[in-house]
Amino acid sequence: xxxxxxxxxxxxxxxxxxxxxxxxxxxxxxxxxxxxxxxxxxxxxxxxxxxxxxxxxxxxxxxxxxxxxxxxxxxxxxxxxxxxxxxxxxxxxxxxxxxxxxxxxxxxxxxxxxxxxxxxxxxxxxxxxxxxxxxxxxxxxxxxxxxxxxxxxxxxxxxxxxxxxxxxxxxxxxxxxxxxxxxxxxxxxxxxxxxxxxxxxxxxxxxxxxxxxxxxxxxxxxxxxxxxxxx
Numbered sequence: 001x002x003x004x005x006x007x008x009x010x011x012x013x014x015x016x017x018x019x020x021x022x023x024x025x026x027x028x029x030x031x032x033x034x035x036x037x038x039x040x041x042x043x044x045x046x047x048x049x050x051x052x053x054x055x056x057x058x059x060x061x062x063x064x065x066x067x068x069x070x071x072x073x074x075x076x077x078x079x080x081x082x083x084x085x086x087x088x089x090x091x092x093x094x095x096x097x098x099x100x101x102x103x104x105x106x107x108x109x110x111x112x113x114x115x116x117x118x119x120x121x122x123x124x125x126x127x128x129x130x131x132x133x134x135x136x137x138x139x140x141x142x143x144x145x146x147x148x149x150x151x152x153x154x155x156x157x158x159x160x161x162x163x164x165x166x167x168x169x170x171x172x173x174x175x176x177x178x179x180x181x182x183x184x185x186x187x188x189x190x191x192x193x194x195x196x197x198x199x200x201x202x203x204x205x206x207x208x209x210x211x212x213x214x215x216x217x218x219x220x221x222x223x224x225x226x227x228x229x230x231x
Contacts, residue, residue: 002177005165007184008040014185015192028165036192043188045161047180048170052082052160056217057170060157061085068143068150073118074130080159081135091127091152100152103128103140110140123147176216182209 002010009024017036018024028037051057064078090099103110103126110117110128122141130138143150160170171177186206190197200206 001171002169002174003165004041004044004162004167004169007044007162007169007177007181008037008165010178010181011040011044011185011188012036014182015188039191040184040188043191044169044181044184047184047187048160048162051180051213051217055157056214057160060160060170061155062158063153063155065151065153066091066137068124068139068147068152070143070145070148071121073142074132074136074138077135077137077154078156078158082157082159085155085157089154091154093124093150093152095150100124100127100139102126107131107138114140118142124152173216176213179209179213179216183213 005025005028008028009018012018012025012033017033017040025033025037028041030037052060060082062078062080064081066075066077068075088101090101092099107128107130110126114120117140120141121144124139124141124143124147126140127137128140130136162169169177169180171180183206186203186209187197187200189195190200190203
């Protein structure tokens with residue numbers, strides 16, 4: 001599939017920064033179009049962040065495991081973790097065939113219910129967010145020796161941000177990729193001409209490309225009818 005630099009080249013051609021027989025850029029350090037290359041990268045990254053926030057990219061889904069350690073309360077999630085997948089996130093203990101769900105109300109609520117929640121040991125029955133410099137979860141109860149080495153599996157949405165020229169843009173088919181770059185190209189135009197970004201959503205070309213992108217990203221066929229039906 002297309003890489004980050006492929007996307008930048010397509011964006012630059014749409015905006016006629018490179019045209020005709022001009023060679024595509026081969027690295028992000030090319031000096032001929034240094035300023036526009038940097039702006040094109042930002043436009044793609046910002047546009048990607050926009051659609052990721054709306055949970056539309058199936059490329060994001062991944063799975064990982066946490067290995068429990070006796071007496072250890074908190075555990076770091078994957079480095080590229082964005083958020084849990086699904087509306088009721090859980091950890092799956094395949095040994096006991098049970099799921100561990102989030103404690104309602106979070107750590108503050110748990111602290112009010114059991115002031116020894118950080119030291120009471122036993123079988124983990126709940127998980128909660130633990131505030132830290134990285135994304136971590138805690139378990140209640142704190143795992144005892146019976147659960148040492150126990151693996152807990154979880155599904156999550158991973159970061160699909162692109163930084164290196166060789167990074168793959170997270171789209172399954174060319175139609176998705178083309179529509180996405182058209183959106184990013186319009187964002188680039190607004191950035192380059194210093195137009196207010198708030199007006200981007202009123203741009204017909206941008207909205208048309210975004211509608212096509214969302215249609216391609218849907219996993220079911222859209223309705224062929226508009227409005228209400230009556231019988």
